[in-house]
Amino acid sequence: MEALTCKKCRRTSSLPSSAQRIRCYGCKTVYSLSTTTTTTTDAVRYKGSTTDERSLDLSKNKTEAKLCRSLRRKLPFTNPAPQQSPSLPGAISLDNEAHRGRRALICGVSYKNQKHELKGSAQDVKKMSSLLLDHYHFPAESVLILAEQEPYLPPTRRHIEAGFEWLMRGVQRGDSLVFYFSGHGKRQREVVRGDEIDGFDETICPVDFEENGMIVDNYINRAIVRPLVPGVTLHAIIDSCHSGTILDLPHVYDIKGKWEDNSPPSGAYKGTKGGKAICFSACEDYQLAADTTVFSKSEKEMTGAMTITFIQAIKKSGDRKEKISYQGIMNYMHESIKQAGKSGGFFAGIHRIFHRRILQDPLLSSSEDFDTSTEFML
Incomplete structure (x- = not known):
């Protein structure tokens, strides 16, 4: 045929x-x-x-x-001519000169053909890159995507760590940086004694984590938090299990509206060189995150619950021509996920977990206290 x-x-x-x-x-x-x-x-x-x-x-x-x-x-028919891979946003080399001003590293890991394959990560990457390019008008050459489809580099441990280097290369006052990760996250006994309040390090799992290991929060902190100089802001959006303090930031904002001290008992410094790091996480360190179809209009599109509610919060405020704050985003995510859980649809899809039971509360952490009623901007 x-x-x-x-x-x-x-x-x-x-x-x-x-x-x-x-x-x-x-x-x-x-x-x-x-x-x-x-x-x-x-x-x-x-x-x-x-x-x-x-x-x-x-x-x-x-x-x-x-x-x-x-x-x-x-x-009257013709075979379609062979097409070259389109030059899509994010299809850039790790060797490319980092773009001044605003740049982003987007990682989506689906673990194709592996035991714990995820169905929502690919959609998460599309939606997050669209948010940065279309809503916040990031230059296409300033968005580096690591994903398991052409034309992108695969999100291996080596590539993600090299992506951190690319993101932080030549940071200067006024730069706005974004790190997004959609994939599995785990936790393990702390490597350095007294480094974690709960005694556990949090990790993200590259596509090759079973062969080459996970990326631990201590490393992420050293790679993209510590180098931040005055006038530079990093926003991390992490949609994975056990992601609450995945950047090891010393301040955590609880659901009651108070900043709590998350500094290591050992007294080790986890802050910046004067810049600011803010992280939106899918859940608390002890919790699990999920993929779901409940937020899809067709109820067929699988996405990360945290990713889709984060994006919806921003876009809906934009549709109303209103500004949205950090607190507004957190409130929207909490309420949306809470209502989805009550409806039962939240558990209908493939979970971003290795178990079945889910309890997910998005978390906000930072390198310093700040007023969460401040307008969210990238």
Whole structure:
């Protein structure tokens, strides 16, 4: 069976070699393919017409059949020409010079063909990149995407760590940085004693984490928090399990509206060089996050619950031509996820977890206390 493309509407249709008539699924144009015995050797005659119906007079021998297949590629269908991978936003090299002003590292890990494959991460990447490019007008060359589809680099441990370096390269006053991660997160006993209040390090899982290990919060803090100089702001949006303090930031904003001290008992410094780091996390350190279809209009599109509610909070305020604050985003996410949980739909999809039970409360953390009624800007 050949897949051929209509010249009128460019719709690709299946064309069995034995077909006598075929209707284009796109523009509904009907084409007639008739075979007749001819006295000429290896002859194929095409009777052209300006109407929607056209016919081919073909001999039945194998030679003519080959010529027929060749003719079909030209009239009235053509095989689609090979296309090069489009130059999509984010399809940039880790060696590219980091864009001054605003830039973002977006990582989406689906773990394709692995035991804990996620269905929502690919959509999360599309939605988050669209938010940055279309809503906040980030330059396309300033958004680096790591994902498991062409033309992007895969989100391996090596590439994510190199992405951190790219993000922080040459940071200067006035820069606005974004780090987004959608994938699995885990926790493990702290490597450095006294480094965590609860005794556990939080981690994110690259696509190759089973072979090359996870990326621990201590490393993330050193890589993208500590280098922040005065006048530079980093926003991290982390949609994974156990992500509450994934950046090891020393201040956590609780649901009651108070900043709590999250500094290590050991007294180790986890702040910046004068810049500011703010992190939106999908859940508390001890909680699990989820993929769900409940926030999809068609209820078929799987997304991370935290990602989709974060984006909805911003876009809905934009539709109303209103400003939204950090507190406003947190309130919207909390309420949306709470209502979805009550409806039961929250548990309908594939969970971003290794278990079944979910309890998810988005968390806000920062390198310093600030007024959460401040307008959220990137």
